Every structure is written in C-alpha cells, then in structure tokens.
Amino acid sequence: MNASGWSVSPTGDREFGRFEFVQESPVVAVSSLCILVFASAMGTFGNLLILTAVFRVIPTKSLEFIFVGNLALSDSIVTLVIDPLNILGKLEGEWLFRAVPVLCKGMGYLCTVSCVNSLGSIVLMSSSRYVSICHHSLYKKIFNKGTCIAMCSGLYLTGLLLVLLNLAGIGDHSFNRKSLECIWDRTHTYSYTLSFTIFLVWIPLLMAGSFYVSIFLKFRASSRKIANATSSSHHRKPMYLARTLFLIYAAFALCWIPYAILMAADRKDTFPYEIHVMITTFAHLHPSFNWLVLYYTNTLFRKAFNSMVKLDKCFCSKKDMRVNNCSTISNNTTGM
Numbered sequence: 001m002n003a004s005g006w007s008v009s010p011t012g013d014r015e016f017g018r019f020e021f022v023q024e025s026p027v028v029a030v031s032s033l034c035i036l037v038f039a040s041a042m043g044t045f046g047n048l049l050i051l052t053a054v055f056r057v058i059p060t061k062s063l064e065f066i067f068v069g070n071l072a073l074s075d076s077i078v079t080l081v082i083d084p085l086n087i088l089g090k091l092e093g094e095w096l097f098r099a100v101p102v103l104c105k106g107m108g109y110l111c112t113v114s115c116v117n118s119l120g121s122i123v124l125m126s127s128s129r130y131v132s133i134c135h136h137s138l139y140k141k142i143f144n145k146g147t148c149i150a151m152c153s154g155l156y157l158t159g160l161l162l163v164l165l166n167l168a169g170i171g172d173h174s175f176n177r178k179s180l181e182c183i184w185d186r187t188h189t190y191s192y193t194l195s196f197t198i199f200l201v202w203i204p205l206l207m208a209g210s211f212y213v214s215i216f217l218k219f220r221a222s223s224r225k226i227a228n229a230t231s232s233s234h235h236r237k238p239m240y241l242a243r244t245l246f247l248i249y250a251a252f253a254l255c256w257i258p259y260a261i262l263m264a265a266d267r268k269d270t271f272p273y274e275i276h277v278m279i280t281t282f283a284h285l286h287p288s289f290n291w292l293v294l295y296y297t298n299t300l301f302r303k304a305f306n307s308m309v310k311l312d313k314c315f316c317s318k319k320d321m322r323v324n325n326c327s328t329i330s331n332n333t334t335g336m
Helices: 020-024 026-057 064-092 095-099 101-134 136-142 145-167 190-221 223-227 233-265 273-283 290-297 299-309 318-322 326-334
Strands: 173-176 181-184
Touching: 020 026, 020 064, 026 064, 026 273, 026 290, 026 299, 064 095, 064 101, 064 145, 064 181, 064 233, 064 290, 095 101, 101 136, 101 145, 101 173, 101 181, 101 190, 101 233, 190 233, 233 273, 233 290, 290 299
Parallel strands: none
Antiparallel strands: 173 181
C-alpha cells in the first residue's frame, strides 16, 4: 500500500478495493455495471426461451437447431454465472477472489469452456449451411443427429483440454486488474496470448465468415435458378436459415473482434483500465441478443416464443394487433 492509499501490482496497475472502481470512475463503472445487469437478465431469459423451444416446443427441427441449442446452453453459463460474478468483481474488487481462489479459477475455467463452445457452435452452424447450400449431396452424409451431438461434445472437450493445459502450466486464469474480472491470464506470456487470439478467435471467425461469403456467392451465381423455384420451400429454407445464422455470427464477431484486437495491441499492458473494462463488457453482450434474432427472422422460433410468453403482445404495434397481422409477419419475411 503506497502513500496515496493505492495497492499497486508489480505491473503497475492498480488493485481496486470494495467500491473503489465506482468511486473513481463512476461513468465507466455505472455504464459497465448497467450493461452487465441488462445482459445477464436479457440473456438468461432469452437463452432459456431458446432451450425450451428447441427441446420441447418446436415439433420439426432442422439439424442446425441442435447447434442453436448448444450455443444457448453455453451462453446461459455466461449470462447466469459469469456476468453476475463480473458484476461482483467490479463492485468488490480483487480481495474477494483472492480470499476464495477457487471461485476465480472456476469462473475462468467456465468462461474458457463457454467461449470455446459458443464460437465453435457458430462455426458449426455456418459450415452446415455451407454444405447444405453449396454441396447439398454431401449434407446428409456429414450431418445427422448423432454427428451433430458428437460435434457439440467435441467443443466441450476442446474447452476442457485448454483448462487442462492451464493446470499443466501452459497459460493461466486469474483476476485481471484491468478488466476487473476473473479471466484467462493475457499477461502470462505474449506468445500464448497471441496464439490464443489467433487460433480461438480469428481463425474460427474467418472460417465462419468464409462459409457465409461462399453461400452468398453461390446464391448470386444461381439467383435466376432460385428465383424460378421460389414456390419450393426446399430452396427457400436453407437461404432463410443461413440469413438467421449469419446474423448470430455477425453479432458475435462485432462483440469479440474489438477484444481480440485489444489483446494483441496491449502487449506491454499499458492501456488504461477503462478501455479494458468497456471492451470486455461489450464482448459479454454477445449471448444476450440471439433470441431476438431468432424471434424476428425465424417463424418456428417466433411461434414457439409466443406460445410460451406471448412476446407478440410486447413487440407488435397496436396496428398489427388490430389487423391480426403480428403472427404472420415472419411468415412473409422468412418463409420458415
């Protein structure tokens, strides 16, 4: 503890005590806390809706819905466990996690497994749509219920492998004094940080993006043929579902690309903590809006959500309700 009353770490970044973050940076603190509270509440509600819809309400499921459900499951871990603990970290500071180290380690491990599973599920959704649209004859040979479940299980095993590598001394999890949360230790070694962001963020995002670009190019090249077959749901459904899954991918990329850039750019750990707090907080928004994408772009999910919680009464205008048009909006826009 120095003369100013601050506890300084070896790297020179401050260790906040209880409520010090809020007192010193009220705008950043209140903004990040409000975002996390909103993301936790909205995301938990929405992901539980998705899981219930996938496993109990929707009668006829595309195989991609297995990936959608798997994504919602891992996102629920973030919104139900990780986000509340992040709020606690920003309010209480590091002392609580230092007093209960298993809490910080456990949170970091959960975050790693969840993030790997979320990004992997998005890659699987994009690859399945790519094969369905661009190489349709191979689709049933590669994707069936058994293989889809096996792929999802493989994502959890990959996340678990990373945790085991940490336990073996490769990388680590700790309380980050810049973002004020328990997360993988980006300061452990720069080579590990760079490898982590390249192999677990950039490459998967680029892979998924390339699949959607290929789908778009295929659609453009065969637009006349598809236009002549618009009366067939066989041709419409893959493209409409691809659009829905692309929006989920785009939201994830929008949230996580700034974080990946920050990890590579702040090599010497000199960026102010305010930047780290806001960018990591923004990254944690990604699990909170997928259910809205599904609601507005997919008829099956829209009907399922309405049957459970009557969302049409909240999201439809009075005019649509009067003309009984709300329940048919997605039929006219998605064809699903």
